[in-house]
Amino acid sequence: MTTKKKLGTLSFYVVAILLAVVALIPFLWMISTSFKSRGALMSIPIQWIPENPTWDAYIKVFSKFPFAKTIGNSLFISISYTFLTLLSSAMAAFAFAKLRFPGNQLLLGGYLATMMIPTQVTMIPLFVVMNRMGLSDTYASVIMPSIFRPFAVFMLVQQMRTIPNDFLDAARIDGANVFQVFVRVALPLCIPSLATLSITTFMESWNDYLWPLLMLSDKNKMTLPIALSTLNGQYATEYNVLMAGSLISMIPIIVIYVIAQKQFKYGMMAGGIKG
Amino acid sequence: MKKSRTEKSKHQGSGVLVASPFLLPSLIGLMVFSLIPLIISGFISLTNWNGLDQLMQPGFFQDHFIGLDNYKTILTTPEFWRTLGNTAEYIVLYIPLMLAASLLVASLLSRPRKAIGMFRIVYYIPVLTSWVAASLIWKSVLAPQYGALNGILEIFGIEGPGWLLDENWAMPAIVLVSVWKDMGFFGLILLSGIIGINRTYYEAADIDGANGWTKFTRITLPLLTPSIFYVVIVAMINSFQLFPQIMIMTGGGPNGATQVMVERIYQYGFRYFRMGYAAAFSWILFAIIMVFTAIQMKGQKRWVHYDD
């Protein structure tokens, strides 16, 4: 029994570590490139350890744009975006999964259908619509689309459907109205999904590039991806600076990720207690 | 049980009045950010608009209207069917591989082992790695002569293909890289599904003396089907819209072997200035994805288990 257990542990770590190496290789290369002096392209064999490691790229990133301001803008946009997405999507998902109204399935189908539209063609019409609404060059133009996120609605619908109706009925019998049922019963049971969603939504919004670029022309509203994109030139790209910038821009997502991961434990406990 | 369900549907069947406050914000969003641009793009698909003349000016449609010509042209060119075929090849390879990889990731991460928190971060790193960096490194890993992958294959006496440079292997190579990039993302979604599974099921199985594999196939998998369904639907929609990795790794080559639909739509709309044609192309793509998703939605009753 114990040898079997040890073997299980061993094989777990072998598989897990192998997978980790595959996952990490390009990331390690990003780190290595960010310490190179020249914006080196690929050389073969790959140069893993820079010949003359230097902080130049990082210094350049910080001196090139108003970094604090840019990060502040990005944080403001991404946090608002994520919050609105979670709120609006959870509400819609609750209606779709647990409330009955005529056309429920049809409307959900319509939501799903909109995920299938390639954005390349709706971009110009949406741009025109936003301008007509007087939203050009406002944060709102970048944040407001968060209220309609079919991917998020769909994911939460899937999660809410697994909540046994008896839970909701129990709360109802205790005298809770539908909003209280939503806030006190449905939401807590969706915490693992909400945590996941907050990571993915934050990441998408944090990395979003083309739309903010179109809508925000004021330099003071510049977000991090827009700032980083100016490293990309017609004939050459400063890869070392680009990688340094990309690494820095990963930090907030990792922080959010770690925080959200903690919620998994609570989610686990919630599931355990209620079950 | 049966009785309580009918009771529930009575007092929960509270209709539009109760549901509408919950739906209102996202319905407004649906109108403004999705429906209106979509309808406009539908009109555009009936025009020969070049994507540069100002949109929605007086006389715009009279000037540019050409009826269904774009649709006719698209459906009669071999290019459309070829890109559809390439897209299909991607989906057929990608979905099973991605599902297997993300299930592996999710089941590894769901175990209460030491350092699991670290692995959770590490497996998510590819999702965060920029496509620019990832493609540069993968191009080198997949390089035919000096690349790491073929080097490893050589140890086992296999002569590796030209990957991205070979017409037959370029798409599988793109699939490999996409699986690498997405397994953390979908793995995380499946993980939150696994965590949501009621512990009591496992406790009961432990009492029955079930082993790990039995627990995985008899409890985890069936109860995970709502999450798996979500992952499959989303992955399929994403696959139809496959784009950034193609642009950055092959640009549609070699010899058009990795040209896919959204890549064509982008090229027509923004490189060849045929936005009307691009819009028609994307409406056709839209229709195809709809059909596939509808089929899956209908088919889900057979294999997706919801708790209620």
Place this chain on the structure above:
Amino acid sequence: MKKNRLFSLIAMALAVLMVFTACGSAATTQTIATESKSTGSVETAAVNEDASSAEPVTITYCNFNSSGGNEETLAKMVAAFEEEHPNIKVEVETIGYDDYFTQMQTRVAGGTAPDCYELNIENFAAYANKGILAEITGVDVSGLNETALGAFNVDGKQYGLPESFSNVVLIYNKDLFDQAGVAYPTNDWTQDDLQAAAEKIRALGDDIFGIWQPITYNEFFKVVAQYGGALLNEDKTEFTINSPENLAAATALVDRVLVSNVQPNAVQQGGMGDWDMFMSGRLGMIPTGIWAFQTFTDGCDFEWDIVVEPGSTQKATHFFSNCVVMNPETKYPTEVATWLAWLASSTTSADIRLEAGWDLPALKDLNALSSYLDITPPDNREAVFESLDYLVMPPVIEDYALMSDIISQKLAAAADGTITVQEALDQAQAECEAQITLD
């Protein structure tokens, strides 16, 4: 009749949409008020001396060329310009190259394009032919290189001014030439001399190659000129892609890969970039842009130099030029034209540009550039200027990008041996004829 009804239906639906989207909007008036398609030129009077007494106006200028390291250089130019023209303020927006054109197209279509902006030659052709650029008049552009100026002239109207300028020379690895015992290239070399030298260098080793010249549209339109061919007939009404001269040119390029193998095929190249191959000492020669000088200076641990590219029946060299254009809806056409002309042709801007080691200004009078010649390597920097005597113009047509993609794709298929060169050119000819209408 039926069609009319359809139109009124569509118009009605659109009106509903517009009302919906226009609610509570202040921006509406601005976008709707613009007159229908403005194709004509904007009259631009000569710069008025009295203008300086007026309120300073602010114009917006959007560019990609300063991204990737030259934002400060551009800022310096703007400062110098504003000092000379206190009545004009220039607001610069710099956007990375990759998505520059997607965003610019969206802004143009959405009616919110900046007063003036930068375009590369591919996109210039499309924009100019679609009548969304203003003719730039009333400014002195006589100082600019005529070939470059001509590239941005459509039907006698100057829609763009060449603002930056780069050309292509043959860069060679002196050490490999020494090892192979071949004399260094000279300006009178022909393609035959190049081929002979490439073969000797190829013989030096398994992974040493004579030359690397991309077999793509961008090289092809120049090489056909070297063989006396062209992709279009004189008045640009017909494609001549599969002419005998072009066939000779394409065959020469493809044979280097498939027959003499002095140029690596895709597998031999192994995913390594062309510049990296040269810098690792594995290539004898590489025809490439002068923007490679700095990178090669840093990255090569061998001696290298440059010459004018060899021709065949005649010499022909390449140039890349970005232009600056004016939005016909700008409120300040005079000021915009002044800024654009200053940016492209003033000695002040040329000096700043050269000092920063950015690309070249497209000036006719090269004396302004003399300081440029003092920088080594390469020793033979004069070749950069000598090459300007043989410039060929890319065939600027409306569907430029589509044509170049079709040709590149067919050439690539020929280069990997999937189809013959003849088939490649025939297919390219047929597809271009089918998909592109020339007028």
